[in-house]
Amino acid sequence: xxxxxxxxxxxxxxxxxxxxxxxxxxxxxxxxxxxxxxxxxxxxxxxxxxxxxxxxxxxxxxxxxxxxxxxxxxxxxxxxxxxxxxxxxxxxxxxxxxxxxxxxxxxxxxxxxxxxxxxxxxxxxxxxxxxxxxxxxxxxxxxxxxxxxxxxxxxxxxxxxxxxxxxxxxxxxxxxxxxxxxxxxxxxxxxxxxxxxxxxxxxxxxxxxxxxxxxxxxxxxxxxxxxxxxxxxxxxxxxxxxxxxxxxxxxxxxxxxxxxxxxxxxxxxxxxxxxxxxxxxxxxxxxxxxxxxxxxxxxxxxxxxxxxxxxxxxxxxxxxxxxxxxxxxxxxxxxxxxxxxxxxxxxxxxxxxxxxxxxxxxxxxxxxxxxxxxxxxxxxxxxxxxxxxxxxxxxxxxxxxxxxxxxxxx
Numbered sequence: 426x427x428x429x430x431x432x433x434x435x436x437x438x439x440x441x442x443x444x445x446x447x448x449x450x451x452x453x454x455x456x457x458x459x460x461x462x463x464x465x466x467x468x469x470x471x472x473x474x475x476x477x478x479x480x481x482x483x484x485x486x487x488x489x490x491x492x493x494x495x496x497x498x499x500x501x502x503x504x505x506x507x508x509x510x511x512x513x514x515x516x517x518x519x520x521x522x523x524x525x526x527x528x529x530x531x532x533x534x535x536x537x538x539x540x541x542x543x544x545x546x547x548x549x550x551x552x553x554x555x556x557x558x559x560x561x562x563x564x565x566x567x568x569x570x571x572x573x574x575x576x577x578x579x580x581x582x583x584x585x586x587x588x589x590x591x592x593x594x595x596x597x598x599x600x601x602x603x604x605x606x607x608x609x610x611x612x613x614x615x616x617x618x619x620x621x622x623x624x625x626x627x628x629x630x631x632x633x634x635x636x637x638x639x640x641x642x643x644x645x646x647x648x649x650x651x652x653x654x655x656x657x658x659x660x661x662x663x664x665x666x667x668x669x670x671x672x673x674x675x676x677x678x679x680x681x682x683x684x685x686x687x688x689x690x691x692x693x694x695x696x697x698x699x700x701x702x703x704x705x706x707x708x709x710x711x712x713x714x715x716x717x718x719x720x721x722x723x724x725x726x727x728x729x730x731x732x733x734x735x736x737x738x739x740x741x742x743x744x745x746x747x748x749x750x751x752x753x754x755x756x757x758x759x760x761x762x763x764x765x766x767x768x769x770x771x772x773x774x775x776x777x778x779x780x781x782x783x784x785x786x787x788x789x790x791x792x793x794x795x796x797x798x799x800x801x802x803x804x805x806x807x808x809x810x811x812x813x814x815x816x817x818x819x820x821x822x823x824x825x826x827x828x829x830x831x832x833x834x835x
Contacts, residue, residue, distance in 0.1 A: 426826045431594070434829060435587060439510075441823055446577045450511060453574070456566045457506055457516075460523070463559040464501050470555055471498055474548045481544035490545075493537040500529045513578040516570060523563045530556060580822045586815050593808040594831055600801035601835050607794045614790065618783050625776045631769055637760040644753045648691055651746050654737060655690050657711070660730040662687060663720045664711055673719045675710050683707065694747050695754065701744055708734045 429437050443450060471494040478490040504522040507515040530552075542549060570578075628634070665683050667673045682703055686693045697703055712734045714720060715727050722730070737743055764770045812829050820827045 426828055427823065428828045428830060430830045430832070431587070431590060435584060438584065438819065438823075442577065442580055445823070446580070449573055449577055452569065453511060453516065453566070456562060456569065457508075457511070457519075459562050460519070460559065460566065461506050463555055463562060464504065464506075466555045467552065467559070468498055468501055470548060470552050473551060474545055477545045477548050478541060482541045486541040486544075489537045489540045493533055496533050497526075497530055500526050512581045513570065513574060514581075516566070516574075520563060520567055520570075523559070527556065527560065583815065583818055583822065586811065590808060590811055590815070590829075590831070593804055593811060594833065596804045597801065597808060598834050600797055600804055601833070604794065604797045604801055605835075607790055607797060611787065611790045611794065614783060614787050618780065618787065621776060621780050621783065625773075625780065628769065628773055628776065633760055633764050633769060634773070637757065637764065640753055640757050640760065644750065644757065647746060647750055647753065651691055651694075651743060651750070654733070654743050654746075657708075657730045657733045658687060658690065660715060660720065660722060660726065661707075661711055663722065664714060667720060673714065675714060677706075678710055679703065679707075691750065695751055697747075699744070699748060701747065705738075708737060 427437070474490060474494055478487050482490065504519065504526065505515070506519060538549065661683065664673075665680070665687065668675065668678065668680055668683075682693070686704075686707070694701060694704055712731055715722060715730055718727070720727075761770070808831070812831065816827045816829055819829075
């Protein structure tokens with residue numbers, strides 16, 4: 426078994442390919458050397474063109490000749506012949522470059538040679554001879570690549586998979602770093618949240634706040650109690666509706682008061698005097714209309730409403746409740762003012778704001794951790810699959826089991 430790190434694999438693999446495909450590479454190297462010789466011969470031939478031109482053609486034609494020579498030299502200089510590192514892609518590029526060279530020679534020759542071709546016939550023949558040789562070498566190399574280089578081409582193609590594994594490893598490391606960073610921040614924010622919560626609990630133990638809370642609870646319960654005694658409001662709504670339609674007429678009725686009462690009964694009552702004169706008058710008017718059956722209520726509803734109204738007048742408790750409610754509202758205002766002066770309210774609000782903001786950030790962090798963890802696991806899975814597939818393919822090429830060792834920086 427071959428065990429090799431991801432960083433060292435490419436060097437080892439290329440050495441193995443050099444050994445396995447020694448004959449193929451040797452044959453290609455020989456052809457490349459011959460191509461290189463032919464290209465050098467073309468450049469030497471260009472020197473021959475210049476030398477011949479200096480003796481036989483005029484100055485204007487020499488400029489065209491120099492352009493012809495320089496252009497071809499430039500084309501040759503741009504051709505890259507694989508030497509130390511040879512592979513299918515580089516050889517394919519060479520073949521394309523040779524095709525481009527032939528095209529350029531033909532185009533330049535067609536434009537420039539007519540200006541001096543009579544004087545350099547021998548050099549033209551020399552160039553034709555060399556380019557034909559080069560063309561044959563190109564054809565031989567092309568055919569060899571198609572017929573003999575196939576297995577090596579596929580083996581070389583596996584090298585293109587290596588960058589992806591490096592990229593996946595980088596993604597895994599970056600994801601893990603982000604994940605660790607998010608988790609560390611989450612831990613810090615959780616500690617901060619615990620501290621803020623402790624501060625809030627301690628602050629809420631303040632005597633003023635406790636008194637305020639107790640009075641607020643008493644107020645809530647009292648409001649519920651009063652509301653239970655105002656269940657006749659359904660009948661009152663019916664009365665308001667009929668009054669607005671004009672189907673019934675009641676003397677001295679205050680429609681605006683009825684609207685206010687239906688909108689917020691307890692607040693409306695708390696604005697009245699101690700004897701609740703307007704409220705009592707409204708109840709009398711409602712009872713009178715119901716007794717005269719002007720609202721066309723169901724018998725059960727009619728009887729229940731009259732019973733509730735009579736109870737209010739007999740019991741008188743609601744009058745006391747409203748007074749207690751006023752006192753509680755006043756007490757609550759006094760406590761709120763004391764709390765404000767003591768700065769407790771602002772501290773309480775600040776703490777609650779900090780807790781709220783921190784809660785939102787905690788939720789975002791948890792989402793980030795979940796997302797980054799998915800990325801991390803996905804990259805791990807992809808790298809595992811890529812490595813297994815790659816090891817199998819490389820093993821098939823080398824006829825030996827291969828284990829690729831991938832290490833991480835965390």
